[in-house]
Amino acid sequence: MTSWAVDSAFAVFAVAAVVTGFLVFRTDSMVRASFWLLASFVNVGLILVLLNARFLGFSVVLMMAGEMSVMAIFMVMLMMNPAGLNPMTMVHQHRASVAAGVTAFLALAGVGIVVDFPDDPARQDPAQVTAELGVEELGDSMLVFQTAGAALLATMIGGIAVTSRRGRYGTADEGSVPPPLDPPDAESAL
Amino acid sequence: MTALLFAGVAVGAALSAGVLTAAVFDAAVGATVARTAGGPRGVLLTPLRRAAVVAVQRRTTTERPDARAWALAPALLLGLAAVMLTVVPVAPGVAVADVPHGVVLFGAAAATVLIPVFLQGWSPNSAFPLLGGYRMFAQGLSSMIPFALVLIAAALPAESLAIGDIVASQQGLWNVVRTPLGLPVYLATAPALAFWQPFSGPAGSDLAGGVELEASGPHLLAWRCAQYGVLVGMSAVGAAVFLGGWAGPALPGPVWVVLKTLFLVFVLVVARHLVARVRMERFVVGAWVVLLPAALADVFITGWWLL
Amino acid sequence: MTNPLRHLAAGAPAPTYLLRGALDADADAVRLDPRLRVVDSPRHATVLLVAGRLPDPLLTPAALTHDALPHPRASVWWGDGDPPARWLREAVRVPADGDPAAAVCDAHAQAVLGRRPSEPAVGTVVDRAAWDGVGPYGHGGSGMTGGTPYGRSLPDRDDDPRDGLTLDVLRVTVGPFFSALPPGLSIDVRLYGDLVGACELHEDPFATSGLSFVAPHAEPFERARTERVAVANLEQARISHHLRALARTLRLHGLHALSDRALRVAVAPTSSRSVERLLRLVAASGAPRAGAGTAVLTAEAAGLGLGVVARASGVADDAREHDPAYAPLGFEPVTQRRGDVRARTQQRVAEIRQSLRLCQAAGDAVREPGPPVEDPRLPVDALREPVAETLAGLEWGDAVLALDSFDFAVGTPRAARAPAGVP
Numbered sequence: 013m014t015s016w017a018v019d020s021a022f023a024v025f026a027v028a029a030v031v032t033g034f035l036v037f038r039t040d041s042m043v044r045a046s047f048w049l050l051a052s053f054v055n056v057g058l059i060l061v062l063l064n065a066r067f068l069g070f071s072v073v074l075m076m077a078g079e080m081s082v083m084a085i086f087m088v089m090l091m092m093n094p095a096g097l098n099p100m101t102m103v104h105q106h107r108a109s110v111a112a113g114v115t116a117f118l119a120l121a122g123v124g125i126v127v128d129f130p131d132d133p134a135r136q137d138p139a140q141v142t143a144e145l146g147v148e149e150l151g152d153s154m155l156v157f158q159t160a161g162a163a164l165l166a167t168m169i170g171g172i173a174v175t176s177r178r179g180r181y182g183t184a185d186e187g188s189v190p191p192p193l194d195p196p197d198a199e200s201a202l
Numbered sequence: 203m204t205a206l207l208f209a210g211v212a213v214g215a216a217l218s219a220g221v222l223t224a225a226v227f228d229a230a231v232g233a234t235v236a237r238t239a240g241g242p243r244g245v246l247l248t249p250l251r252r253a254a255v256v257a258v259q260r261r262t263t264t265e266r267p268d269a270r271a272w273a274l275a276p277a278l279l280l281g282l283a284a285v286m287l288t289v290v291p292v293a294p295g296v297a298v299a300d301v302p303h304g305v306v307l308f309g310a311a312a313a314t315v316l317i318p319v320f321l322q323g324w325s326p327n328s329a330f331p332l333l334g335g336y337r338m339f340a341q342g343l344s345s346m347i348p349f350a351l352v353l354i355a356a357a358l359p360a361e362s363l364a365i366g367d368i369v370a371s372q373q374g375l376w377n378v379v380r381t382p383l384g385l386p387v388y389l390a391t392a393p394a395l396a397f398w399q400p401f402s403g404p405a406g407s408d409l410a411g412g413v414e415l416e417a418s419g420p421h422l423l424a425w426r427c428a429q430y431g432v433l434v435g436m437s438a439v440g441a442a443v444f445l446g447g448w449a450g451p452a453l454p455g456p457v458w459v460v461l462k463t464l465f466l467v468f469v470l471v472v473a474r475h476l477v478a479r480v481r482m483e484r485f486v487v488g489a490w491v492v493l494l495p496a497a498l499a500d501v502f503i504t505g506w507w508l509l
Numbered sequence: 510m511t512n513p514l515r516h517l518a519a520g521a522p523a524p525t526y527l528l529r530g531a532l533d534a535d536a537d538a539v540r541l542d543p544r545l546r547v548v549d550s551p552r553h554a555t556v557l558l559v560a561g562r563l564p565d566p567l568l569t570p571a572a573l574t575h576d577a578l579p580h581p582r583a584s585v586w587w588g589d590g591d592p593p594a595r596w597l598r599e600a601v602r603v604p605a606d607g608d609p610a611a612a613v614c615d616a617h618a619q620a621v622l623g624r625r626p627s628e629p630a631v632g633t634v635v636d637r638a639a640w641d642g643v644g645p646y647g648h649g650g651s652g653m654t655g656g657t658p659y660g661r662s663l664p665d666r667d668d669d670p671r672d673g674l675t676l677d678v679l680r681v682t683v684g685p686f687f688s689a690l691p692p693g694l695s696i697d698v699r700l701y702g703d704l705v706g707a708c709e710l711h712e713d714p715f716a717t718s719g720l721s722f723v724a725p726h727a728e729p730f731e732r733a734r735t736e737r738v739a740v741a742n743l744e745q746a747r748i749s750h751h752l753r754a755l756a757r758t759l760r761l762h763g764l765h766a767l768s769d770r771a772l773r774v775a776v777a778p779t780s781s782r783s784v785e786r787l788l789r790l791v792a793a794s795g796a797p798r799a800g801a802g803t804a805v806l807t808a809e810a811a812g813l814g815l816g817v818v819a820r821a822s823g824v825a826d827d828a829r830e831h832d833p834a835y836a837p838l839g840f841e842p843v844t845q846r847r848g849d850v851r852a853r854t855q856q857r858v859a860e861i862r863q864s865l866r867l868c869q870a871a872g873d874a875v876r877e878p879g880p881p882v883e884d885p886r887l888p889v890d891a892l893r894e895p896v897a898e899t900l901a902g903l904e905w906g907d908a909v910l911a912l913d914s915f916d917f918a919v920g921t922p923r924a925a926r927a928p929a930g931v932p
Contacts, residue, residue, distance in 0.1 A: 043324055044268070047317065066303050067363070074310035078346055081316050081339050089676070139302040139362065165494075172344075172490040189670050189706075189902035235766035235790075237773060238543065251521030252546075255555065258518040258621055262552055262579045329681060333703050333905060399763045408761050408909040410688045411550040418552040418579040478762035478796040481906060482703075 015133075022062055029055035037103055042087040050080035064134035067142040209298045213284050220287070220434030221427050223464065225249035227471045235475045253423055261419035264326045272325035276421060278318040279428035285311040286435025290463075291366040292456040293448055304365035305357050308439050309350050312395050315432060316342040319397060319404055319413055322425065326416040334412030337482055338397060338404035344489035345391035351497035352384045352391075355504045356443045365439065369447030376446040380507060383500035385444045387493055389469065392436040394485070396429060399474040403482050437466035515622055522546040523617030526554035526578065528571055529692035531715060531722035531920060532561025532588055534605050537753055538776050541769060542610035545617075549688040551577040555620055556613045557584045559600070563593045564718030567685050567693065572596060572632035574686050581627040583616035585609065596631035669701045670902055676701055685714065689761060689909045693919040694889060696897075696912075705908045708900040713889040715920040722920050726750060726775075730884045733876060740834055740871040743882075744864040748784065749775045750885045751817075751857045751864075754916040755791065758854060761913055762796045781865045788858055797858055800850025804899040804911030806892075807848060815892065816885055818915055821856040822848030828883040834876035838867055850907075853914040860885075886918035 032051040039045050057072035103109065134141075150157050230245045232238075240248075263269075289304040291297035301307055316338060323335020357363050359380060360371035368377070378385045394401040397413075405412040417425055441447065441462035448455030480488070523545040529536050539558070540547045548554050551574050563571055571594065575584060584600035586592045587609045592600065603612045619625035665678045684695030693714055699706040715721055723731050729738050729746040752775035759768035767790060774783050791797060811822040819826050820842060827842035829835045843859045845852035896915055900908045 041268075044271070047271070047321070050317065066301060067306055070303055070306040070310045074306065074313045074350075077310070077313040077317060078343055081320065081343060084320070085336070085339055137302075139364070142303070142363070165498075169490050169494060173487065232766040236769035238769070240543065248522070251517055254514050254518035255521045255524060255621070256553075258515055258581070259555065260580045262577070329679065329700075336703065402763050403906070406906065407549055407763055407765075408689050408906040411553070414553075415550045416552055422553070475764065475766045476790070476794055478759075478764060478794045478799060481799065481904075483904065 018062055022059060025055045025058045025062070028052075029059070037106075043084050046080045046084040046087060049083075050076055053080070064136060064138055064141055065145070066138045067145070209288070213287050213298055216287050217280075217284055217431050217434070220438075220463075220467075221430040222249065224430040224434055224467050224471065225253075227464075227468055228474070231468075231471050231475050253427075256418075256423040256426070257420055259419045259422075261421050262416065264328055264416050267327050268321075268325040271321045273421070275318040275322035275325065276424035276428050278321075279315065280424060280431060282311045282315055282318070283428055283431030283435050286432065287438060289365055290435075290438040290442055290459070291369055291447060292459050294370060294455070295366060297366060300364060300366045303363045305353050305363045305368070305443075308365070309353060312349065312392075312436065313342070313346050315395055318428075322417065323404065323413040328416050330409040330411075331413050331415050334404040334406070334409050334415075337406075338413070340482060340486055341394050341397070341401060341403060344486045345394040345493070348387050348489060348493040348497035349391040349395060351494070352381070352387045352500055353443060355381045355497070355501040356384055358501070358504045359508060365442050365447075369442050369449070372446040372449060376449070377444045381444075381500050381504045383496050383503070385440070387497050387500065388440050388444065389466075389473075390493055391489070392440060393433070393470055393473070394489070396432045396436060398429070398433055398470060400477040400479050401485065402479055403485070406479060433470060434463065434467060437470065438463040440466050519618040519621045521617075523556050523613050524548045524554045525556045525558050525613055525617075526551045526574065526686075527692075528557065528559045528563065528567075528574065528686055530559065530561030530563040530567070530588070530593070531720045532605060533722065533725065534560075534587070535725050535776070536560040536587075537756075537772060539609055541773055541776060544610045544614040551575075552579055554578050555582055556617050557582065558587060558609060558613055559584065559592070559597060560587045560609070561605075561722070562588060562590075562720060564714045564720045566714045566718070568594050569632065570685050575628070576630045576632045581620040581623070583620040583625060584628060585612050585616050587612075594631075596628075599628070667699075667701070667706075669704070670706055671701075671704065678706065684711070690912060691889075691917045691919050694912075694917060698908075700905070703905045705900055705903050705905060708897045708908070710889065710893045710897050712893070713919055716888065716890060716922070720920070721922040723922075724918075726753070727884075727886055727918075730882055730886070733878060733882045735878050737875050737877055740838070740874045740876050741868045743876060744868045744871065745778075747883075747885055748861050748864045748868075751861050752784075752787075754857055755854075755861075757916075758910070758913055759791065759794075759796055761910055762794070762799065764794055764796065767791065767794065781869070784861065784865060788861065791858070797854045798851060800854070800907065800910055800914065802847070803850045803903060803907050804896075804914065805847060805849045806895060806899055810895045811848065816883065816887055817856050817860065818853060818887060818892065820860075821845045821852040828881045832876070832880045832883075834874060835867070837874070838870045840867065850911050850914040853916075857916075885916075886921045887916060888921045889917045889919055892917075 029052045032048045032055065035048045036045045036052070039048060053076040054073050057069045057076070060066075060069035060072060063069075226246060226249055229248045233240055233245060286308055288298040289301065289308050291300055297304075299307070319338040319342075320335040323331040323333075323338065356377045357368055359377070360368040362368065362371075372380075393399075397404040403412070405414050409415065414422065414425065438459070441459065445462045445466070446458075447462070448459050450458035450461075453461075522543060525539075525545045525547050527536065527539065527547050539545070539560070545556070545558075551557070555578065557575050557578055559571065575582075575596065584597060585603060586597045586600045587603045587605065587607070589605045592598055592602070601612050601616045603609045616625070620627060665680070666675050667678045668674065669676050679700040680697070681700060682695055682697050684690050685693050690696065695711040695714075697709045697711070699708070726746055726749045729742050732738055733743055752771050756768045756771035756775065759765075759771060767787075771787055771791070774787050806818060806822050808819075808822045808824050811819040811824055813819065813824065813826050815824075815826075821844070823844050823846055825842045825844050827840075829840050830842055832840075843856065843863055845856050845859075892915065896912070900911055903911060
């Protein structure tokens with residue numbers, strides 16, 4: 013892609029990421045907040061694609077779609093706000109948060125301006141980038157990652173198998189309700 | 203710039219043709235199963251007529267919906283269907299977007315399908331569409347991992363994540379044989395991600411239409427076309443990754459791509475009319491306890507075969 | 510550009526929403542007509558077909574359903590006499606023995622082409638209180654939520670029956686024209702997400718208004734009480750009834766084409782080969798196997814005189830066992846064991862096969878009136894509380910399948926299910 017196209021695309025994605033990130037805290041519904049956050053992550057993923065780290069970029073989109081869905085589920089499940097359609101304030105301690113955020117932004121912006129980053133255009137073959145990334149991140153510890161991954165997967169499968177159909181009082185397709193107070197076998201005192 | 207324009211037109215044309223063909227298949231198989239009288243002309247015209255009726259109706263609204271998210275849902279689903287079609291190679295080196303990580307891009311598009319379906323369910327501020335949206339979350343999250351794993355297993359022999367390379371690596375032996383559990387698990391998880399019967403819980407008739415309950419008018423038409431589009435996109439990639447893409451005797455490559463895609467669409471349409479809907483909890487348990495280990499086994503078998 | 514589109518739309522099968530009332534004609538057969546297509550949601554329909562008289566409790570829901578149809582919309586009133594509601598006086602009228610599909614198709618075409626003005630709203634508009642919140646986000650009150658959200662109270666919070674987590678509870682009345690429930694039946698549910706916490710079935714609105722009716726395919730059962738009826742006719746009526754129940758079940762499983770086929774076989778004179786082929790396809794689809802262990806009705810709760818439901822729970826109570834007309838045919842009651850949804854569906858399939866055999870064996874045999882008739886129709890009031898108890902704790906889809914498996918015949922007179930020995 014030509015340089016001006018890449019630069020303008022970067023500018024669009026960057027501004028969109030910041031704006032949607034800001035909207036996470038300005039919206040009045042938890043589901044909308046989750047999806048604004050997803051939009052912010054998608055824009056970051058697209059910036060990664062521009063940086064020629066395409067595997068990372070597409071993976072970010074893939075992962076975040078699932079993760080923001082899980083976040084929406086949990087937020088609605090655990091909060092009083094029914095399905096996120098009742099307006100509510102989404103923030104607390106916002107003065108301290110705003111101060112911390114502005115400070116962090118200034119610090120990172122300072123780093124971004126002062127540090128001398130390399131400015132070679134990302135021209136390597138994307139497949140080679142992925143291979144090098146894999147070797148760099150996992151290379152020596154491949155066996156550890158495989159074992160940990162398999163253990164995590166087994167835990168997930170076990171957790172789902174244990175909790176999915178079975179509630180405290182039985183499976184949902186047989187009707188899981190608490191047992192009645194008087195046990196069915198009790199003889200009535202006559 | 204002209205390349206982009208040409209790509210857009212190509213994807214649009216492929217999507218429209220695919221949606222129309224899938225709708226015609228659906229009508230034809232439905233008429234055959236129901237033993238309805240009606241010649242081939244009826245079967246060709248019925249989807250067009252039904253689409254015209256839906257287009258002529260006006261869009262209804264509910265009380266305090268999230269109008270923007272509701273309008274976004276079919277547009278996003280249609281866009282994802284288009285993205286799925288862009289990664290399908292029709293000839294060696296010819297695809298709208300034969301990116302080196304086509305499988306991951308396709309996986310990202312398939313995973314993101316959860317979002318518009320949930321938005322279609324949550325935005326109308328109505329009980330049954332919301333239940334449908336949550337069913338889609340349960341269904342989609344459960345089927346995403348086996349779906350991705352069988353695609354990765356198919357990418358192992360090619361040593362590349364580009365779909366064009368995967369097709370090229372099937373010159374001698376198709377992946378449906380080399381990764382034996384791949385296509386069955388794919389055919390069990392791809393319609394679940396597209397909420398296609400027998401995994402149509404999100405739009406099920408026990409919810410009187412589920413996420414589609416409150417939609418009407420051009421919005422509903424765009425939604426249904428998008429669902430067909432996602433189905434065609436998944437069939438196209440499945441045909442490329444498991445059935446050898448453009449490989450085949452006599453006919454030119456692109457024709458084989460189309461034929462194999464239509465074959466998978468036909469299989470899914472027949473399953474829609476002949477298999478009862480899988481109930482939600484059973485599907486979730488089945489996906490995690492059966493499909494996921496099967497997909498893992500598929501990866502191991504492929505790896506062992508390569509060694 | 511819209512004109513060719515509208516002409517194309519006018520020629521399409523009219524999407525219709527069906528409201529079933531007390532009618533002397535076969536409302537089910539309307540589904541098979543290629544000129545119209547019965548849809549699950551009023552928002553997908555252009556024509557509202559009111560089939561028969563509606564009792565008074567159902568008139569307001571009918572008006573609200575009418576308003577849910579998107580423009581352009583039309584109504585068709587199918588029945589004899591005056592329409593039950595004022596807003597139906599302007600509707601297209603079809604006599605009970607007329608052709609409703611032609612009227613529906615015509616109304617659809619006229620509405621779509623704009624020749625007939627789209628009907629205005631007829632239900633009262635419920636005025637919600639204005640949002641009355643305080644604070645920058647309108648949340649008001651104490652804590653994070655407060656005020657009166659859009660004129661409705663916040664939901665209750667209660668412990669989810671499955672694991673004790675305190676969640677919001679949705680109290681809602683579903684019905685009476687909800688397409689997944691028997692037509693005319695309403696239920697009050699407490700929903701914990703998609704789990705039915707507690708459920709209560711309303712009474713049969715037709716029975717309480719005195720508007721009971723007999724569907725045409727069930728006429729042999731009514732006639733058999735006082736007249737001589739051929740055994741083959743009686744068994745064919747039974748096959749038709751069970752096939753219609755099967756068609757409804759298949760529709761709930763998402764198999765609309767197979768459901769249409771079942772209905773077609775039910776409506777047309779049955780040939781045993783077509784029935785067998787249909788039953789094989791149904792078995793292959795997995796629909797009859799669904800619902801093992803769901804909504805178990807024990808033999809004690811089922812009791813006597815309840816037809817298919819009792820026999821599916823293991824009670825071998827069939828009025829035909831003591832009927833002299835069936836003795837030469839070697840009749841034995843068929844039962845299932847567990848009394849769950851699967852048992853009831855498989856009981857219906859088994860009874861279809863049994864009735865096919867009886868039809869062939871009976872030939873020209875005639876049944877004399879006198880012994881009680883084995884009537885497959887189950888009135889709602891026979892089992893309201895036991896069924897509501899079995900639905901507690903089920904996921905919504907399972908609850909709908911369970912309610913459908915009982916095959917309540919809304920509108921059936923109570924006397925149809927008199928137990929053995931009671932006239």
